[in-house]
Amino acid sequence: xxxxxxxxxxxxxxxxxxxxxxxxxxxxxxxxxxxxxxxxxxxxxxxxxxxxxxxxxxxxxxxxxxxxxxxxxxxxxxxxxxxxxxxxxxxxxxxxxxxxxxxxxxxxxxxxxxxxxxxxxxxxxxxxxxxxxxxxxxxxxxxxxxxxxxxxxxxxxxxxxxxxxxxxxxxxxxxxxxxxxxxxxxxxxxxxxxxxxxxxxxxxxxxxxxxxxxxxxxxxxxxxxxxxxxxxxxxxxxxxxxxxxxxxxxxxxxxxxxxxxxxxxxxxxxxxxxxxxxxxxxxxxxxxxxxxxxxxxxxxxxxxxxxxxxxxxxxxxxxxxxxx
Amino acid sequence: xxxxxxxxxxxxxxxxxxxxxxxxxxxxxxxxxxxxxxxxxxxxxxxxxxxxxxxxxxxxxxxxxxxxxxxxxxxxxxxxxxxxxxxxxxxxxxxxxxxxxxxxxxxxxxxxxxxxxxxxxxxxxxxxxxxxxxxxxxxxxxxxxxxxxxxxxxxxxxxxxxxxxxxxxxxxxxxxxxxxxxxxxxxxxxxxxxxxxxxxxxxxxxxxxxxxxxxxxxxxxxxxxxxxxxxxxxxxxxxxxxxxxxxxxxxxxxxxxxxxxxxxxxxxxxxxxxxxxxxxxxxxxxxxxxxxxxxxxxxxxxxxxxxxxxxxxxxxxxxxxxxx
Numbered sequence: 010x011x012x013x014x015x016x017x018x019x020x021x022x023x024x025x026x027x028x029x030x031x032x033x034x035x036x037x038x039x040x041x042x043x044x045x046x047x048x049x050x051x052x053x054x055x056x057x058x059x060x061x062x063x064x065x066x067x068x069x070x071x072x073x074x075x076x077x078x079x080x081x082x083x084x085x086x087x088x089x090x091x092x093x094x095x096x097x098x099x100x101x102x103x104x105x106x107x108x109x110x111x112x113x114x115x116x117x118x119x120x121x122x123x124x125x126x127x128x129x130x131x132x133x134x135x136x137x138x139x140x141x142x143x144x145x146x147x148x149x150x151x152x153x154x155x156x157x158x159x160x161x162x163x164x165x166x167x168x169x170x171x172x173x174x175x176x177x178x179x180x181x182x183x184x185x186x187x188x189x190x191x192x193x194x195x196x197x198x199x200x201x202x203x204x205x206x207x208x209x210x211x212x213x214x215x216x217x218x219x220x221x222x223x224x225x226x227x228x229x230x231x232x233x234x235x236x237x238x239x240x241x242x243x244x245x246x247x248x249x250x251x252x253x254x255x256x257x258x259x260x261x262x263x264x265x266x267x268x269x270x271x272x273x274x275x276x277x278x279x280x281x282x283x284x285x286x287x288x289x290x291x292x293x294x295x296x297x298x299x300x301x302x303x304x305x306x307x308x309x310x311x312x313x314x315x316x317x318x319x320x321x322x323x324x325x326x327x328x329x330x331x332x333x
Numbered sequence: 334x335x336x337x338x339x340x341x342x343x344x345x346x347x348x349x350x351x352x353x354x355x356x357x358x359x360x361x362x363x364x365x366x367x368x369x370x371x372x373x374x375x376x377x378x379x380x381x382x383x384x385x386x387x388x389x390x391x392x393x394x395x396x397x398x399x400x401x402x403x404x405x406x407x408x409x410x411x412x413x414x415x416x417x418x419x420x421x422x423x424x425x426x427x428x429x430x431x432x433x434x435x436x437x438x439x440x441x442x443x444x445x446x447x448x449x450x451x452x453x454x455x456x457x458x459x460x461x462x463x464x465x466x467x468x469x470x471x472x473x474x475x476x477x478x479x480x481x482x483x484x485x486x487x488x489x490x491x492x493x494x495x496x497x498x499x500x501x502x503x504x505x506x507x508x509x510x511x512x513x514x515x516x517x518x519x520x521x522x523x524x525x526x527x528x529x530x531x532x533x534x535x536x537x538x539x540x541x542x543x544x545x546x547x548x549x550x551x552x553x554x555x556x557x558x559x560x561x562x563x564x565x566x567x568x569x570x571x572x573x574x575x576x577x578x579x580x581x582x583x584x585x586x587x588x589x590x591x592x593x594x595x596x597x598x599x600x601x602x603x604x605x606x607x608x609x610x611x612x613x614x615x616x617x618x619x620x621x622x623x624x625x626x627x628x629x630x631x632x633x634x635x636x637x638x639x640x641x642x643x644x645x646x647x648x649x650x651x652x653x654x655x656x657x
Contacts, residue, residue: 036474036475087437087438091437111478113414114474117411118474121444121474129464136459136460140452150441154358154360154435157435
């Protein structure tokens with residue numbers, strides 16, 4: 010099995026080839042820009058790892074890997090318009106640089122490109138891979154809509170939150186692994202298991218993201234502690250705190266997190282104090298652990314050599330360490 | 334061969350089935366709304382006609398027909414955001430009713446649905462049909478970008494304009510026919526010919542659209558004469574007038590059409606007078622005729638019975654009469 014660093018090189022080279030094939034125009038330049046902003050390329054690497062887990066050749070999964078990264082970047086491009094986000098990776102977002110219309114249209118082409126790459130790849134199972142991309146793609150949109158809906162809801166419960174991050178984030182990670190497994194010709198049962206592994210890992214990652222924003226080592230996280238608190242985001246921690254509190258305590262917390270006038274540092278400190286008092290950090294870590302355990306159960310059930318599974322686990326650990 | 338009215342009923346029933354399968358949510362309600370605004374359903378009917386021309390069963394092309402109509406409506410939904418258009422078919426546009434973010438996201442799902450419908454249709458040539466949709470879809474986006482670019486250009490020549498309408502409109506009509514032909518198992522040469530027919534007809538339709546906006550029977554057209562002139566649109570007529578005029582005459586015309594202060598009726602009258610003087614109506618009809626002739630040449634070369642070809646021609650004539 011190839012090491013993830015070598016797989017990343019394969020992916021990067023294919024992305025560069027894709028970018029260099031885009032003409033210099035108002036339609037395609039934003040795509041080249043977006044795909045050139047970098048990132049961990051976690052989804053395409055997972056596709057190649059999913060393929061190699063079942064003894065497929067990484068090269069055969071390179072087009073699905075590219076397709077899923079193009080699709081992922083399309084969702085980021087359109088999300089930036091919806092979130093009115095001015096900056097991505099320290100550079101202006103596409104809609105800030107080229108305007109909203111161009112950003113919509115270039116994103117549209119990226120979404121079509123993702124399917125186009127798969128339809129043209131000339132593999133006996135390309136139709137199955139297209140189906141997987143479509144299913145994951147629809148789920149990502151449903152998750153994004155849930156996320157937008159939550160902003161208008163007075164209350165969101167933990168189950169709804171988990172369902173939102175499952176759709177918005179975890180399903181595409183699952184899809185990435187599944188597409189690799191399909192290309193390798195994995196049996197359907199194993200394809201389902203590697204998908205379950207990816208989905209549960211994706212949920213755990215997202216919960217840990219929320220956790221580390223508040224309780225992470227500030228230097229390692231590389232961003233302000235409590236950024237989510239300041240931004241007034243409904244995170245797993247907020248919803249867990251609401252679930253663990255009652256009566257006036259719950260009302261006071263509810264008022265505190267929605268207070269937009271309080272000085273930032275003081276607000277973060279107050280929220281953290283309540284989190285600790287309620288046992289939110291422990292409950293959050295327990296929830297993340299629960300999803301990691303489910304993921305491990307799925308991975309352990311797959312009929313593949315342990316050392317191959319180990320490569321995927323180590324890769325995800327590296328990503329988690331780098332991220333946090 | 335089934336008559337177009339019956340094919341339209343098939344299409345309408347399938348669209349209703351699609352709409353009723355969409356859940357009542359902020360993501361899917363805009364899609365049901367958009368697909369329920371009506372329209373001629375020209376593209377899906379052409380897909381069924383393209384299938385029957387080569388002795389395929391219309392029912393077998395119903396999924397591609399639905400897919401192309403969903404795709405077409407996705408482009409209209411996103412175009413309305415880009416054009417900041419408040420009204421479509423007498424009703425508020427999706428982005429006016431649900432907001433820009435929902436309009437972007439619901440459009441994204443429609444684009445994915447179009448491919449999803451084809452990927453799930455269970456037909457031996459579904460991968461080929463997906464390829465055709467992707468190619469046409471990319472061309473539509475390229476055409477939309479050209480159209481947006483033209484707004485910023487000082488001058489656009491007739492060839493560029495034809496290329497823009499070819500990509501933005503004609504390619505999808507061609508794709509609609511081609512997808513039907515592929516499902517019917519038509520030989521590649523004939524698939525190419527029916528595609529050429531659709532593309533040239535599409536260009537002729539678009540030129541006639543521009544012509545009839547100014548020289549059409551006002552009552553039949555059902556809209557204000559010279560709407561394009563008042564809106565300051567770069568139409569085939571404007572570009573033809575610029576091509577046929579020289580020196581100060583050209584400069585004066587150029588100033589006239591970009592004048593945004595002049596009273597509407599007076600501006601329309603002045604522009605029409607110049608069009609007549611330069612022979613623009615004749616040149617425009619000649620250009621449209623030229624594309625109709627190319628279309629007929631392609632159609633005549635197809636190895637299919639004349640009475641089947643006749644049904645397609647009569648259908649397009651009916652559409653043209655209703656439109657104009």
